[in-house]
Amino acid sequence: MPRAATPDSRIASRKLEMILRHSARVFAEKGYEGASIRDISRASGVSLSGLYYYVESKQKLLYLIQIYTFRTILSQLRRKLEGVSDPAARLRILVHNHLEYFLRHPMEMKVLAREDDVLAGEYRKEVAEIKRRYYGTALEIFEELRRAGQARQLNPRIAVLSLFGMMNWIHTWHRPQVDPQAEALSDVMSQMFLHGVMNGHRAASQKLSSAARGTLKVAARATG
Amino acid sequence: MPRAATPDSRIASRKLEMILRHSARVFAEKGYEGASIRDISRASGVSLSGLYYYVESKQKLLYLIQIYTFRTILSQLRRKLEGVSDPAARLRILVHNHLEYFLRHPMEMKVLAREDDVLAGEYRKEVAEIKRRYYGTALEIFEELRRAGQARQLNPRIAVLSLFGMMNWIHTWHRPQVDPQAEALSDVMSQMFLHGVMNGHRAASQKLSSAARGTLKVAARATG
DNA sequence: TTGTGATTCGAACGAACGTTCGACTCAGGA
């Protein structure tokens, strides 16, 4: 019996995995509240009551999708970051890791992005905690960029959340047949972000006239 | 009788406006599907059946909120863009207009961002059409930037949709007591975007310093 | 073969859903 055999939050049974995949698709298509357990039953081929043998509630279904997705993304990210010290390279790894997972699991990511404040109680707390850790990792990388002189003096919270905005908004517009895939997409977004937060004065200093240099320095200070 | 007195999609009655405001708040808090007509009845102080005197269905409630919000944002934007020809300035106006409306009407904007694919039929088509016009305006401004040598040769669709991502993601994190208001926020995001898409090789040219001067002007106004 | 626990499901539960209906109030014109 899967419920007893596993420490509650792990995915053990193949069938549970399959149910979660179908649930993610249904949630992505109709939204959490708009989707009924009967929709999920129909999509997964498991009877209505049969679902409750594997998952104890609709909320837990959503919780499992969210926590599993976050854990996977975060652990993959940490593995890829190991041994890389250049801040810009680390930033590109974060963006690429996020977008690659995004485009490989669009349903799960849409659920993550849309059903942000549906969960309650302990489920909510656990998901919020791992999300906070993920955000913290991005924040650290931004601070590294700044220490390395590759980022202007601007609100780190806004910079990082803007980056997540760029990335997470993708679920509203990306069409796999039309739009670039993860590689090209993460190149563009990494570049946009890195140029966007770059210390313009230093980056352009080689070719800048001294008058323009002064203007940029004041501009950077004024908005920091 | 409001239904007969107006060409169907206009907001005429004060009471209807009041119902729409409360509806937007309820939709923002619980999501469209998660919110019940009874929730809206309770929030607005109008009886359950009384609501149907003003709006013919729950879907129409959502439609009215979305179409009215888009129309307002787009018409305000066009008015502000009149007579401004500098592409960077036009971009900053778009960002500022979007974020100012965003922070002034957070409930409506959250509904716009989250309940993107709920509407069906004619309602859906009308909202999609005005959204397309709004997106088109942003796209035109980006092309102007590029013609003026202030943007690299990158996929305009991705650049513009990334900008919208930055802006629309705000509803997931912005706390009015903690985070910057519209002025400072739009300065930061405009700068991030303009630097982000800027042609790095031409950083020393006249066009860059003119863009930076414009940025400085807006920044000084915001902080002064 | 029998027994046991894992697995599955049809049928039903009470609650909540969006919407409708008919009756009521009330202001203003005839």
Next chain:
DNA sequence: TCCTGAGTCGAACGTTCGTTCGAATCACAA
């Protein structure tokens, strides 16, 4: 005074919701 129509609402409609329960089936050890 009576009539009309805008405005309002309590009560109910039929449907769908998340969840439960008990019985049936299955694989396999004894």
